[in-house]
Amino acid sequence: MTAIAEIFAPTGLALPRLRSAALPWAYLAPALLITLVWIYLPLIEAAKLSFYQWNMLPTSPQRFVGWDNYRNLLTLPDMSRAALNTVLYIVGLLPLSVLIPLAVAILTQDMTGRARGIYRSLIFVPMIVAPVVAAILWRWLLNDTHGLVNAGLEVLGFGPVGFLQDPDIALWTLVWITGWKLIGFSTLLLSAANATIAPSYIEAARMDGASRWQVIRDIRLPLLSPTILLLTMMTALFGAQWSFIYVNVLTGGGPLKSTTNVFFLMWDYGFKTLSAGWSAAAGILTFVTLAAVALLMLRLMKRLAVYDE
Amino acid sequence: MTNRPRQLPVHAMMIVLSVLALFPVYWMIVTALKPETEIFSTALWPKAPSLENFGYVLEAIPMLRILWNTALMASATAAAQVLTGLLAAYALVRWPFPGVKLAQAVIGLSWLVPFQVTMIPNYVLATELGLRDTIAGLVIPNAAAAFAVIVFYNAMRSFPKEVIEAARMDGAGASRILWQIVAPNMRPALAALTVLAFISAWNEYFWPLLLTRHIENAVVQIGLEMFMSQEGNQWGPMMAAATLASLPILALYLVLHRQIIDSFMRSGLK
Numbered sequence: 001m002t003a004i005a006e007i008f009a010p011t012g013l014a015l016p017r018l019r020s021a022a023l024p025w026a027y028l029a030p031a032l033l034i035t036l037v038w039i040y041l042p043l044i045e046a047a048k049l050s051f052y053q054w055n056m057l058p059t060s061p062q063r064f065v066g067w068d069n070y071r072n073l074l075t076l077p078d079m080s081r082a083a084l085n086t087v088l089y090i091v092g093l094l095p096l097s098v099l100i101p102l103a104v105a106i107l108t109q110d111m112t113g114r115a116r117g118i119y120r121s122l123i124f125v126p127m128i129v130a131p132v133v134a135a136i137l138w139r140w141l142l143n144d145t146h147g148l149v150n151a152g153l154e155v156l157g158f159g160p161v162g163f164l165q166d167p168d169i170a171l172w173t174l175v176w177i178t179g180w181k182l183i184g185f186s187t188l189l190l191s192a193a194n195a196t197i198a199p200s201y202i203e204a205a206r207m208d209g210a211s212r213w214q215v216i217r218d219i220r221l222p223l224l225s226p227t228i229l230l231l232t233m234m235t236a237l238f239g240a241q242w243s244f245i246y247v248n249v250l251t252g253g254g255p256l257k258s259t260t261n262v263f264f265l266m267w268d269y270g271f272k273t274l275s276a277g278w279s280a281a282a283g284i285l286t287f288v289t290l291a292a293v294a295l296l297m298l299r300l301m302k303r304l305a306v307y308d309e
Numbered sequence: 310m311t312n313r314p315r316q317l318p319v320h321a322m323m324i325v326l327s328v329l330a331l332f333p334v335y336w337m338i339v340t341a342l343k344p345e346t347e348i349f350s351t352a353l354w355p356k357a358p359s360l361e362n363f364g365y366v367l368e369a370i371p372m373l374r375i376l377w378n379t380a381l382m383a384s385a386t387a388a389a390q391v392l393t394g395l396l397a398a399y400a401l402v403r404w405p406f407p408g409v410k411l412a413q414a415v416i417g418l419s420w421l422v423p424f425q426v427t428m429i430p431n432y433v434l435a436t437e438l439g440l441r442d443t444i445a446g447l448v449i450p451n452a453a454a455a456f457a458v459i460v461f462y463n464a465m466r467s468f469p470k471e472v473i474e475a476a477r478m479d480g481a482g483a484s485r486i487l488w489q490i491v492a493p494n495m496r497p498a499l500a501a502l503t504v505l506a507f508i509s510a511w512n513e514y515f516w517p518l519l520l521t522r523h524i525e526n527a528v529v530q531i532g533l534e535m536f537m538s539q540e541g542n543q544w545g546p547m548m549a550a551a552t553l554a555s556l557p558i559l560a561l562y563l564v565l566h567r568q569i570i571d572s573f574m575r576s577g578l579k
Contacts, residue, residue, distance in 0.1 A: 025400070026400075032415065040415070043426060128512075146348075180329070189574055280426075284426070
């Protein structure tokens with residue numbers, strides 16, 4: 001790496017000051033360069049593209065259209081439908097990524113010994129399963145004619161459910177598959193946070209006659225709030241992005257666009273209908289919303305979270 | 310042990326969660342082992358397990374080539390992320406230079422930008438650079454990761470400054486201090502991040518989907534998807550392909566599950 005440092009501050013200049021000022025940047029250069037070239041410059045490029053009409057063919061010209069792309073997105077039903085679906089994905093994910101894991105983490109806190117380690121390793125497995133593999137697994141389990149789940153439902157006397165075919169159900173199926181990968185991970189994260197709560201607090205509260213529920217409500221939940229808020233924020237920011245892959249592999253946004261979220265919409269505009277400007281405009285709207293949500297949640301975390309000091 | 314009656318529902322709950330987590334993976338493997346005649350049976354174990362589905366996959370797509378491509382891509386990505394992450398974290402921890410806050414923000418906020426927002430410009434750039442259908446094209450955009458920098462930054466901050474100062478007094482240069490003193494002391498973080506980056510790269514889907522043209526140059530997630538769109542309802546071979554794609558990661562998990570869980574939890578969700 002000294003080689004790079006040398007390029008940035010040639011010894012020929014013989015200015016030790018300059019050299020030492022350039023040194024940190026030399027070390028930062030690889031990471032910064034890649035981040036700039038593959039994340040920030042394309043972001044700026046996308047912002048520019050959102051004011052143009054372009055069909056993605058290198059030979060065809062880009063035509064400036066002002067705010068047209070945004071106007072179209074905001075007036076045509078596609079975007080608002082996708083935005084609503086995006087909210088449904090996030091809201092649907094919260095029980096799987098936060099509420100159930102929280103309940104499990106609190107209820108299993110007394111567990112000790114070997115069983116605990118084994119459960120940990122088992123419930124974490126979905127997290128390392130590739131999303132495409134998860135999609136294939138569930139496509140088979142939930143298959144409407146031969147899937148195991150529908151076979152089970154039939155035994156119980158229910159007709160076959162079109163988990164991926166029914167427009168009222170498909171979105172929730174995708175939410176479940178996305179959440180299936182997260183339950184174990186969230187549970188372990190909350191368990192770890194729960195385990196760091198000093199037993200002396202609990203002891204003291206019990207001595208004062210606090211019930212089990214009061215201990216949970218007044219001590220555990222407030223002390224777990226940083227982790228709860230973190231998981232909520234992650235779900236709000238990334239939940240719909242995680243489900244994007246299942247939309248693309250399993251439903252293609254259908255049936256009747258019922259599973260299309262904004263991330264799939266961008267994909268659809270970009271690489272299916274080849275309207276790069278629309279895709280970019282939808283991307284910028286999404287990015288601005290995400291940034292606002294992130295800012296809001298970070299504020300909220302600072303204000304609401306209780307830290308054990 | 311304190312509260313015996315309470316342990317029972319706790320175990321019941323964990324068993325339900327474990328079955329929920331594991332059964333789909335188990336069902337994939339069992340279906341892969343079922344001969345065609347048994348494919349629609351709901352039996353939990355095939356009467357006559359066979360490897361015919363695996364044979365089918367190996368004949369239908371160049372699976373071994375694809376797995377090799379993926380191993381290459383995932384190793385290169387992990388190595389690159391560790392290297393760029395180490396260098397950047399070192400700079401951020403070691404020197405209080407003007408602009409340090411800006412550099413931190415630039416790297417730290419990059420995870421907020423969704424892939425789908427930048428994909429079109431990135432696709433255009435990759436095409437211009439001739440990176441389509443190459444392994445390099447899959448690695449280069451992912452050669453630096455914010456979470457790698459953050460994990461190393463946190464690990465390095467706890468490294469005693471006096472040791473670095475002493476080495477500097479002895480005339481060691483900045484890079485010697487990094488490679489001979491700081492890095493060797495960060496083995497747990499290095500190992501954790503390598504495994505994490507490898508698994509994420511192995512499971513990567515969308516960027517390869519944009520870049521791949523031919524199945525010989527595909528990585529395993531793309532190979533799977535291509536196989537699914539061709540033979541989507543050949544459930545046996547489909548599950549065999551998914552099993553082959555998952556085996557390396559599952560094997561890694563079998564050996565390193567504790568470390569893998571820890572490294573995932575350390576770096577958060579992304």
